[in-house]
Amino acid sequence: MSLYEWDLVMPARWVGAANYRALVSTEFWEVVTNTVKYSVGVVVLSQTLGLGLAVLLNDRTRLGALLQASIFSSYVVSWVAVSLLWIWLLDPQYGLVAYLLRLVGLRGVNWLGDHRWALWTLVLVTVWKTVGYPMVIYLAGLQAIPGDLYEAAALDGAGGWQRFRHITWPLLTPTTLFLMVTLTITSFQGFDIVKIMTQGGPVTATMIYVYYIYEQAFQYFKLGKASAAVVLFFIGIVTLTFAQWLVFRRRVHYTT
């Protein structure tokens, strides 16, 4: 399919590598850059926040359980509902965010309508929605660390930060690698949020990969070009996953 040109109605026409050539000479690179920026933003922020929340809430109290559940609840709600909600919260004239900022004397920006901010706004909304997932995975990882390691460290006079750096963090590296790989793959598949909130705009500021494929296929009826983009996407993700595994496997400590 990627070697043909097809608009769904006329019969498909062989064009060889023309679709690939068409891709690399247009806004394709901006799409790739946007996707990488979005992915890095989401992965770094949600993993860091997830880890922090897990460490903070790693107790057996009822309040802890309640907080964990409320944070995770946004993860299970539909993307469409979340996107619609945040469109209104972020509206520069009517939105709650703008209102709260005005209360403290700050001027908000046009979160979704300014091409400099739109992509980062989407990152923040995505992190808000998905931070429950790394939090829960890290909680599991934390609870797998044997408590006597901490006791031994405390007996040796290690403080909180040292315990984290020398016990918690190394023993969490398998969890971290797992989350990095899965969160990267999931963030590359971001679509619903763009479709509802910005449709790739303003101009192409929030055009990320999967939405670009959708637009080429179903708005411009260039199914050949869209298929070429899908092939490149597959190659890209596989390469990236393999690279991540190669780089980090030496640094991962597996306990038996």
Added chain:
Amino acid sequence: MRHALAVLMIAGFLGTAWGAAGPAAAQGPVVAQFWYSFGGTNREVTEAHIKRFNESQSKYKIEGTFQGDYFEALAKIRAAAATKTAPAAFHVIGEAIPQLAASGLFENLEPYAKGVNGANLEDYLPGQTQHTYFDYLGKPAAPLMALPFFRSTPILYYNAGMLAAKGVKVPATWDELRDAAAKLTVREGSETKTYGFEVPVDWWFWYALLHEAGGSLLTPDGKKAAFRDKGTEALQFWVDLVNKDKTMKRPPGKDYNAWTVTNTDFINGRAAMIFTSTAFLNYMTENAKFKLGTAFLPGKVKQAVPTGGTFFVIARDAPPAQKEAGWAFIKWMTEPAQTISLSKATGYMPIRTSAVNSPEMQAFYKQNPNYKTAIDQLRTAQRFPYTPALIEIQREVIQPNLEAAVLGIKTAAEIMQAAEAKANEILAKQQ
């Protein structure tokens, strides 16, 4: 006991299957699908009329399905056409007709119009029909493939209360619009509480401005783009209003998302004047808590508007019985009685001369002068060039790129220059 239960269940399943198969084999009305793209009020109106058609006769039964906005529906139509499951009847925007016709999607309606259940084509309002929508560029007219459904023009909606309060008269020219917008904008500190003017930065309104500035989209033979200079002037007008005067709000969102924002802002009193389709007139009249006024779009060198809305079409690949049902439905929908009720319920224009001149409509217009604006404005309607490149130029060359100028990312001149080059590329492929 268990065996008896099992036998009962099997009998039950078989019974329902046999029951379901039964009516299908019996003689019933021919069922045909009609796909439409209206949400909100207009959707209810459409569904009500489908029901009325089904009740008015027993030969055909039309099932209506909502398919999202015009562009989403276009994707679904194409997908359905690829699998030969296109609905018997649907509607499309005018700009899409040449390309879809070239793909062989449409049934030729002339035999139906002249046939047993024919239509009086003479009575269709000039400006509404396929043949008056298109400029055939000196070539012979394309066969009749489309009947007008809901047709519209953009109009100026204004908050009469706000204009009266500031002593602003309804603008008739670009300069007057600029002045009026400045007077109507209300600022509180660094925040703009009310914008004087708002319009979606969209192809349809750009097309109006292009012609108001004295330009045209293509050369008379349709072979090359002709919109660069006047298109730049049109786009620059918006750029200045948004960035220099700061009296116009650019509604965010692509395609119809921006139109929704524009309507909402106007209803909420955040914008004093807007351009949008007459199709929303009923919605505005019911929801505005202020006195609503409508007027022609302000002109520059002249007054000019595109027409919009959609045309009924029949899928060529549908089974003949369904096509007949589809034709009966669309013919019925365009009859004077129906076009009157459809128009009154929405704000779209009636499409039959006899309907416009009927005592019922004349009385209605006296009571509701806003509904007459679009019909009167038809005399300034501009045609679209009949070329398969038209929809591509709209969707790929113009529509996605207008925003960048208003956002200050590129200048209007740069955008129109690139657009002209791309349009010429697309047109060259057609030759």
